[in-house]
Amino acid sequence: MLAGAVRGPPDRADGGRKAAAGGCDRPRLSSPLAGYPRAQSLPHPDGLRLRPRGAGTAAAAGRLRGPGARQAAGMAGENGGGGSAMRPLTAPNGEAGDDLGTMVEAEAGNWRQAAELGDWQRVVEILAGLPAIEFDRVRAEAAKLLKCRTTTLTEEVEKARISGEGGTEGGGAAGRPLVFEEPEPWPAPVDPGALLEELVAAVRQHVLLPGEAALAVGLWAVMTHLVDRIEIAPRLLIKSPQPRCGKTTLLDLLACLVARPVPANNVTPAVVFRLIDRHRPTLLIDEADTFLRENEELRGAVNSGHRRSLAWVLRNVEVGGDWEPRQFSTWCAMAIAGIGRQHATIEDRSVVIELQRRLAGERIERLDDKARDRLRELRRKIARLVRDFGPIITSTRPREPEGLHDRAADNWRPLLAIAELAGEAWAGRAREAAKTLSGGDDAETPGAMLLADIHEIFHARKNPPELSSSVICDELAKREDRPWPEISRGKPVTGQKLAAMLRPFGVRAVHRRTGYVYRRSDLEAVWKRYLPDTGGNEPSHRHDPNGAADSDESQTVTDGARCDGSLSGANPTAPRVCDGVTVHDPGADWERETDGTDQEHETEVI
Structure with a gap:
């Protein structure tokens, strides 16, 4: 033949x-x-x-x-x-x-020949067997030959990889199917307080962590078994300043405790939402600093899965020969480990665990197979606890600690509910852990950091009615503990960059004969919203040292001018501008570096 x-x-x-x-x-x-x-x-x-x-x-x-x-x-x-x-x-x-x-x-393995013959199934099959780097190099050419979009080809290849149908004949590139081991619940009833004690001890036995961080890890591990019953799934963000601080060990430990663990050192957006939609795993993502920080699409999928009601992405799927938009769930628990900071939007949705490299005299036990077996026994106890007390935990409205902003309070709510099941002593320890790990961290977001630094600059100069853009930039560039000295592609912050960073807050520069200035009155409304501890205009003095009142320009906010020009004493903090201020962190929008070519100045000219 x-x-x-x-x-x-x-x-x-x-x-x-x-x-x-x-x-x-x-x-x-x-x-x-x-x-x-x-x-x-x-x-x-x-x-x-x-x-x-x-x-x-x-x-x-x-x-x-x-x-x-x-x-x-x-x-x-x-x-x-x-x-x-x-x-x-x-x-x-x-x-x-x-x-x-x-x-x-x-x-x-010649996918080009298959593409020339129009056999797209064979092309997908071959490309699914290529290493990720090689596929990234050739996918644009392959999509061009097949006359389709690159994203469409990528999704088809990812589907082939997940289903185990990819790879060349006789090769090992088809991967292996995911297997989930459902733990058998512990045969005897479990005391919640005793279980938390065991979890904290087990974490600290293998990873160098303070008590409050170990408690947060233990509570989060229990939470993963309740993910189908809760509304907020905080990410567990594990970070360190340098390698060899225990991040991978902690993920390895969590793989023995959490529900349906899936370790992943590198994932793509297509894999994430299809994996989550099909299996609802607990994703344990390592080496996040190498691929997550600059991957906007993947970051969007990670962020969307934080709140159950909004944990969806939309994709076009071929159905009956036609393309239809379909929903894919991104709702699951995730632990993310990496060196340094992650994007502000991810950190804001996370309980952050910071690791340090241990000293020569600090001892921990190696996580070997025997230790993993002991941890899996704890997972069986968690399964029994959730079976017996799951409805009670999810219906509990825990007392929230003071000093947490709204998102941090959301992140800790399911963890605090678990702690309250163990009694007031554990609930108190959990609230202290929340304040230690997440209290006051709003100022660490880029936008809040910028506003706080500008507030300090005004205060150091005795709160003048306005400061020039150049003065603010010069003062910001002196802050070596901040990103401002090298934020503009390795160079200090410029007036143009400052304008771009403040623009999302609704703060715009005003043109004077000597250059552009920023008015304190415009900034005070924003300070009150994003830096409530400063009181907006506190410690701002409404009179100069000589007792003279500030100019009318600096009184705009406290005069309560409305958009229609009328005055209102009932709302003295109302901003003068009509576009308002959206309550989120606009500073996160400019964390991605600009190319410095935007010459647009949205300023108010007087």
């Missing part, structure tokens, strides 16, 4: 050839493709001859489809298949010979 499909010249149909040296017959190749015309060989510096990849007999075998192609590949494997795409071809008599197995194997 196969010999009929591929015909060589009549004089070579039997596969016989005369050797160039000695005039002896070459041994016949046990393949029906042996008579196909040979490609031109290439000279080799060692006197051998090389055959180009994809040429001659290999090209013929690569173009075959169906069982015949597999038969040819199998026959080729019996004749020395394997090796690289280009290697010396030698016969027993020293001449260049046919290594058909190598050629067929190389051509089997």
Whole structure:
């Protein structure tokens, strides 16, 4: 059958050839493709001859489809298949010979040829077996040949990888299916306080952590078993300033405690939402600093899964030959480990655990197989606790500690509810842990940090009615503990950059003869919203040291001017501008570096 499909010249149909040296017959190749015309060989510096990849007999075998192609590949494997795409071809008599197995194997991965034939299923199958870096290099070219969008091709490849259908025949690139071990609940009732004690001790046994951080980790591990019953799923963000601080060990430990763990060192957006939608796992993401910080699409999927009611992404899916928008869930628990800071939007949705490298005298136990078995026993106890007390935990409205902003309070609410089940002593410890780990961290977001620093600059200069943009930039550039000295592509903050950073807050520069200035009255309304501890205009003095009142310009906010020009004493903090201020952290929007080419100035000219 196969010999009929591929015909060589009549004089070579039997596969016989005369050797160039000695005039002896070459041994016949046990393949029906042996008579196909040979490609031109290439000279080799060692006197051998090389055959180009994809040429001659290999090209013929690569173009075959169906069982015949597999038969040819199998026959080729019996004749020395394997090796690289280009290697010396030698016969027993020293001449260049046919290594058909190598050629067929190389051509089997030739996605370009499949694309030229319009066989997109085969292209997806081959690309799914490529390493991630190689696929990233060729996906644009592949999409162009298939006349489709790059994102569409990527999604199809990811689906093939997840389903285990990707990869080349006979290779190991198809991956392995996900297997979830559901823990058998502990046979006896579990005391909540005793379980928390065991969890804290187990965490501190293998990772160098203070007590409040270990308690947060233990509470979060219990929370993962309740993820189908709660409304907020805080991320557990594990970070350190340098490698070798215990991040991976902590993730390894969590894999023995949490519900349906899936460790992942590198994930794509398509994998994340399809994996979550199908399996609802607990994602344990390591090395996040290498791929998550700059990946906006993946970051969006991570952020969307924080609140149950909004944990959805939309994708076009082919249904019955037509494309329809479909929802995919992103709702699950996630632990994310990496070096340094993550994007502000991720940190804002996380309970942050900061690790430090241990000293020579500080001892922890190695996390070996015996330790993992003990941790899995704790997971069985967690499963029993959730089975017995799950409805009570999810219906509890815990007392929240003072000093947490709204998002931090949301993050800690499910953890505090678990702690309250264990009694007031544990609930008190959990509230203290919340204040220690998350209290007052609003000022660490980029936007709040900028507003706080500008507030200090005004206060240090005795709160003048206005300050020039250049003065503010000069003072910010002196703060070596902040990003301002190198925020503009390694250079200090400029007036243009400052305007871009303040614009989301509704604060705009005003043009004077000497340049642009920022009025304190415009900033006070924003300070009150984002820096409530400062009181907005506190410690702002409404009179200068000589007792003279500030100008009318600086009284705009306290005068309570409305958008229609009327005055209202009932709302003295109302901003003068009509566009208002949205209560979120606009500073997160400019954390991504700009290219410095935006020349737009949204300023108010007087």
